[in-house]
Amino acid sequence: QQVPGHLEITMSDFKINTDDTDHITLTRWLLGRQKHIEGATGDFTYILASVQLACKVVAGAVRKSGIAHLMGLAGGENVQGEEVKKLDLVANDTFINAMRASRMINVMVSEEDEQPILEDDVKQGKYVITFDPLDGSSNIDCGVSVGTIFGIWEQLEPGTKGSIKDALQSGRQMVAAGYCMYGSFTELVLSIGGTSVQGFTLDPALGEFILTRPCIKIPQKGKIYSCNEGNQSMWLDDELRTYVTNKRSPPNPYSARYVGSMVADVHRTLLYGGMFMYPADSKSKSGKLRLLYEGFPMAYICEAAGGKATTGREDVLDIVPTDIHQRTPIILGSPGDVDDVLALYAQSKK
Numbered sequence: 001q002q003v004p005g006h007l008e009i010t011m012s013d014f015k016i017n018t019d020d021t022d023h024i025t026l027t028r029w030l031l032g033r034q035k036h037i038e039g040a041t042g043d044f045t046y047i048l049a050s051v052q053l054a055c056k057v058v059a060g061a062v063r064k065s066g067i068a069h070l071m072g073l074a075g076g077e078n079v080q081g082e083e084v085k086k087l088d089l090v091a092n093d094t095f096i097n098a099m100r101a102s103r104m105i106n107v108m109v110s111e112e113d114e115q116p117i118l119e120d121d122v123k124q125g126k127y128v129i130t131f132d133p134l135d136g137s138s139n140i141d142c143g144v145s146v147g148t149i150f151g152i153w154e155q156l157e158p159g160t161k162g163s164i165k166d167a168l169q170s171g172r173q174m175v176a177a178g179y180c181m182y183g184s185f186t187e188l189v190l191s192i193g194g195t196s197v198q199g200f201t202l203d204p205a206l207g208e209f210i211l212t213r214p215c216i217k218i219p220q221k222g223k224i225y226s227c228n229e230g231n232q233s234m235w236l237d238d239e240l241r242t243y244v245t246n247k248r249s250p251p252n253p254y255s256a257r258y259v260g261s262m263v264a265d266v267h268r269t270l271l272y273g274g275m276f277m278y279p280a281d282s283k284s285k286s287g288k289l290r291l292l293y294e295g296f297p298m299a300y301i302c303e304a305a306g307g308k309a310t311t312g313r314e315d316v317l318d319i320v321p322t323d324i325h326q327r328t329p330i331i332l333g334s335p336g337d338v339d340d341v342l343a344l345y346a347q348s349k350k
Contacts, residue, residue, distance in 0.1 A: 026052055026188065026200045026209040033192070043104050044176065044192065047127060047152065050102035052209055055148060055180040055188055057098075058091045058134065059202060062182040065140065087140055088112060091133035091148065105129050106155050106162035109292055109324045116324055118162045126158035127175075128166045130293040130324075135179075136261025145183030147263025151297035152176040167292065167324050171317030177297035181263045189216070189267065191304040197270075218307040221336035222273025225254045226265045234281035237312055239344040240331075246340075262289065266298050266332070270305055275333035275341070279312075287311075287329035291321050295328045308338040312345050 030048055034040045065087055092112040099105040104125035108117040111132045119125075131150040140146055151174050155166045178190035186202035188209050199213030225247050227240075235241060247254040254274065259265050262278075269276045280287045289295050299309030299316035309316040309332035316330055331341055 023203075023206070023208070024211040025206075026190075026211070029198065029200075029211055043125070043127070046102050047099075047104045047129075048176075048190070050098040050104075051150065051178070052188060054095045054098035055186070055209075056202065056207065057094045058087075058148060059180070059182050059186040061087060061090050061094075062140070062146065085134070085137045085140060088134050088137050091137075095131055095133045095148070095150075099129055100124075107164075107166045109167045111290060111293055111325075114325075116162075116164050116167050120161070126155045128153040128155055128162070128169075130167065130296070132290070132293045135263050135294065136259075139259075139261050144259060144261060145181055145264040146261050147179050147181040147267075149179045149263060149294055149297050150177065151293060151300065164324065168321050170320045171296040171299055174296060174300050174317075177300040179263050179266070179297065179301070181267050183264065187212075187267070189213075189270070189301060191301050194300055194304045197301055197305040216270060216305050218270050218302065218305045219273030219334055222269070222275070222334045223252075223254050224257050224269070224272060224274035225337075226256070226258050226269060226274065226276040227278065228258060228260070229256065231279075231281050231283075234283060235279045236281060236285065237279055237329075237345075239312065239341065239348055240277065240279050242344055243341050262294060262298065266302070269333045270302065270307070273334040273337070275331065275337040277331040277333075277341075278329065279331075280329040284327065287327045289328060289330055291316075291319060291326045291328045292324055295319075295330050299330070299332060302332045306335065307333055308335045310338060310342065312341065 027049065030045045034042055034045055092110055096108060096117065099108055105127050106119050106125050107128040109130040129150055129152050131148065133148055134146055135149050136146040153169050153174055155162060176192045178188060180188045188200045189197060191197045197216040198211060199216055200209035201212040203210050232241060257268065265276050278289050295316050302309045309330065311329050312331055316328065331338060
C-alpha cells in the first residue's frame with residue numbers, strides 16, 4: 001500500500017544498462033587486441049601502459065597546478081626558442097622516465113630536448129617514440145585545455161644501438177600514434193596500425209582509462225573551420241585566404257572556432273568535422289608546427305579516422321624529415337573539407 005506523501009518506486013523504474021557495469025579499460029582493450037594478433041609479443045602493451053601512466057601523472061599535475069605552484073615560467077627557452085613553463089618540465093621528465101622504464105623504447109625525441117635521447121642498452125627495445133609532452137602550455141595558466149601528443153615507429157635495425165636516423169622516418173612508417181587531452185575531463189585518443197581510432201576517458205574514481213569512444217569516425221564534412229585568422233595577412237598561400245573567405249560567405253557560412261591548443265582544436269575537428277589548419281606564414285616560412293611530434297601523429301590519427309591531412313602540396317605522412325625538429329604547415333580534417341582546399345591549390349596550378 002502506498003504511503004500518502006511518499007513516492008512509490010518499483011523495480012521496473014530501475015533500468016540498468018549492462019554497458020555501465022562492464023567497463024573496458026585501456027589495458028583490457030590492449031590485452032584483448034594482443035590475443036587476436038598472431039605473433040604478438042606484448043611490447044605495445046608495455047609501451048602503452050607506460051604512456052597511460054605518464055598521462056595520468058601529467059593530468060594530475062595539470063589539475064593541481066594552481067595550488068601546487070606549477071603555473072608560470074620555469075626560466076629559459078627550449079630548442080624552439082619558446083619560453084618554458086614549469087609544467088613543460090614536469091611533463092617532459094615524466095614521459096622520459098616512463099618510456100625509459102618500459103624498456104621497449106630505444107630512441108626518444110621530445111619537443112623540449114635539442115638532441116634525441118638514445119638509450120645505451122641495445123636490449124632496451126626496438127621502438128622509437130616522439131612526443132610533445134605538453135602541447136598548448138602557453139594556455140595553461142588560464143585553464144584552457146592542453147595535451148600530450150606522441151608517435152611511435154619501429155627502429156630501422158632492431159637489436160642495434162639507436163641513432164638519429166631511426167627518428168627520421170616518414171609518417172607512413174609509423175606503427176601507432178595518440179594524444180591525451182587534459183581539460184574538463186582527460187581523454188586519451190589512440191590509433192594502432194592506422195586502421196581505427198579509439199577514445200578512452202580517465203575515470204578519476206577508478207584511476208583507469210575507460211573506452212568511451214570506440215572506432216571514432218570523422219564526419220565527411222563539417223561546419224567549422226579552425227585557424228588563427230589574426231595571421232591571415234601573413235599567410236604565404238592565397239589558396240587558404242580564399243578558402244576562409246568562401247567559408248565565411250553566405251548562404252551557408254561555417255563557424256570559426258580556435259582554441260590555440262592543437263590537441264583541443266584537432267579533438268573537436270575529429271568529433272564534429274570541419275577543418276583545422278596552421279599555414280606557413282612570413283614569420284614561419286616552413287610552418288609553425290613540428291613534424292615529428294605534432295604533424296605526423298595528428299595526421300596519422302586523422303587519416304585512421306577517415307580524414308585527410310595535407311600541406312596543400314603533399315600528404316603530411318609522405319614527408320621524409322631531415323631534422324628532428326623540422327616544421328611543417330598542416331591542413332587536416334573532414335575529407336570533403338580538405339578536398340575543397342586541395343581543389344583551390346589545383347586551380348592555382350593551372
